[in-house]
Amino acid sequence: MEPSIASPRVAEPEVASPQRRLDAFTHARLWKNPCGFAARFNYLALRYNQPLYGWVEERFGLSRPEFVILYSLGITDGVTASEIASSTAFPKNTLSRAVGVLAKRGVVRRGADATDRRAQPLHLTPAGQDLLAEAMPRFVALEEEMLEPLSLIEREQLSMLMAKVVLGMFHAGDKGE
Amino acid sequence: MEPSIASPRVAEPEVASPQRRLDAFTHARLWKNPCGFAARFNYLALRYNQPLYGWVEERFGLSRPEFVILYSLGITDGVTASEIASSTAFPKNTLSRAVGVLAKRGVVRRGADATDRRAQPLHLTPAGQDLLAEAMPRFVALEEEMLEPLSLIEREQLSMLMAKVVLGMFHAGDKGE
DNA sequence: CGGAAATGGTTCCACAAGGGATTGACTAGG
DNA sequence: CCTAGTCAATCCCTTGTGGAACCATTTCCG
Numbered sequence: 001m002e003p004s005i006a007s008p009r010v011a012e013p014e015v016a017s018p019q020r021r022l023d024a025f026t027h028a029r030l031w032k033n034p035c036g037f038a039a040r041f042n043y044l045a046l047r048y049n050q051p052l053y054g055w056v057e058e059r060f061g062l063s064r065p066e067f068v069i070l071y072s073l074g075i076t077d078g079v080t081a082s083e084i085a086s087s088t089a090f091p092k093n094t095l096s097r098a099v100g101v102l103a104k105r106g107v108v109r110r111g112a113d114a115t116d117r118r119a120q121p122l123h124l125t126p127a128g129q130d131l132l133a134e135a136m137p138r139f140v141a142l143e144e145e146m147l148e149p150l151s152l153i154e155r156e157q158l159s160m161l162m163a164k165v166v167l168g169m170f171h172a173g174d175k176g177e
Numbered sequence: 178m179e180p181s182i183a184s185p186r187v188a189e190p191e192v193a194s195p196q197r198r199l200d201a202f203t204h205a206r207l208w209k210n211p212c213g214f215a216a217r218f219n220y221l222a223l224r225y226n227q228p229l230y231g232w233v234e235e236r237f238g239l240s241r242p243e244f245v246i247l248y249s250l251g252i253t254d255g256v257t258a259s260e261i262a263s264s265t266a267f268p269k270n271t272l273s274r275a276v277g278v279l280a281k282r283g284v285v286r287r288g289a290d291a292t293d294r295r296a297q298p299l300h301l302t303p304a305g306q307d308l309l310a311e312a313m314p315r316f317v318a319l320e321e322e323m324l325e326p327l328s329l330i331e332r333e334q335l336s337m338l339m340a341k342v343v344l345g346m347f348h349a350g351d352k353g354e
Numbered sequence: 355c356g357g358a359a360a361t362g363g364t365t366c367c368a369c370a371a372g373g374g375a376t377t378g379a380c381t382a383g384g
Numbered sequence: 385c386c387t388a389g390t391c392a393a394t395c396c397c398t399t400g401t402g403g404a405a406c407c408a409t410t411t412c413c414g
Contacts (some may be wrong), residue, residue: 025256046266267372
């Protein structure tokens with residue numbers, strides 16, 4: 001039962017000079033791990049979300065699920081709370097609450113679906129668009145910073161490989177399970 | 178300010194036939210996103226952790242931070258709570274509580290550091306090792322399943338590229354910030 | 355049609371999470 | 385050798401989270 005991803009050569013030099021025990025442990029978590037791939041994307045997710053949502057919290061006073069709603073609307077305007085819930089795996093009551101907060105702030109507006117009176121398609125207000133416009137560059141910038149060690153070609157490769165994995169999960173999960 | 182990762186060709190066919198609105202939205206979140214790379218690893222992290230920690234919860238009655246401690250000890254025995262905290266970004270008090278629970282269950286033992294009586298190096302008990310031994314295959318298997326769409330060569334490539342990104346973050350974060 | 359099952363959204367409540375202060379142990383400086 | 389400052393671990397308390405029950409509307413099916 002070998003690790004499905006071999007520890008790559010690029011990692012080895014680091015092992016030689018661990019500055020502290022902590023570095024050594026973090027290093028072990030990332031490289032000496034039967035689930036190396038999982039450890040790595042979890043690490044990336046952590047190091048990406050932690051600072052960004054921390055900043056969103058202190059800059060706008062918005063919690064993570066609240067901001068996720070804005071972000072979702074930025075991608076697909078008119079999406080409903082349930083859809084965001086299903087897609088992001090936040091529980092729907094959490095999102096319901098969040099929508100309430102956002103509506104009270106005037107950054108989101110609850111619309112009405114013509115064909116289904118239960119559904120509430122959500123829309124960004126101009127204020128919401130402004131807020132999102134201020135926040136997005138940070139998100140883009142940190143991603144850019146993360147990818148900085150890679151050349152353009154490598155980014156393309158990485159993108160393509162991740163795409164394959166994600167699509168696999170997407171199909172397996174949304175339909176199969 | 179274009180997306181730093183272009184939407185790869187492999188994704189396009191899917192757009193043509195979205196079975197439901199939800200699929201369409203999830204798809205947009207993954208591919209029509211200025212932070213495509215972030216969206217993808219966040220998606221993978223979600224789809225990986227959700228089922229596994231759900232299973233751990235119902236199988237062993239262990240919360241995520243509790244299991245993370247066991248997992249950490251599996252990788253590096255004798256690591257302390259603080260080190261796990263720093264490395265995984267779980268708050269120390271959460272881990273302290275978790276260690277308490279695990280100790281009470283008899284799966285973890287609080288040792289004593291010879292040179293520093295403040296520190297409590299943690300160790301797996303035989304029961305803890307058994308528990309971990311039962312759980313690990315699930316984690317390995319799901320990772321394997323995720324990587325299944327990739328050939329061995331592609332896995333190597335992905336591993337190498339992720340390694341570059343992670344190492345960049347590792348250095349930037351632990352020392353720079 | 356009409357009742358049963360399903361679905362979008364909200365409300366209630368128990369509980370765990372994590373920020374902040376506290377204790378106890380080590381280390382450096384007067 | 386005592387004091388100030390740091391660090392590991394724990395405790396307390398507020399808050400957000402998310403499971404479950406709950407309405408309103410819609411869809412399914414006899």
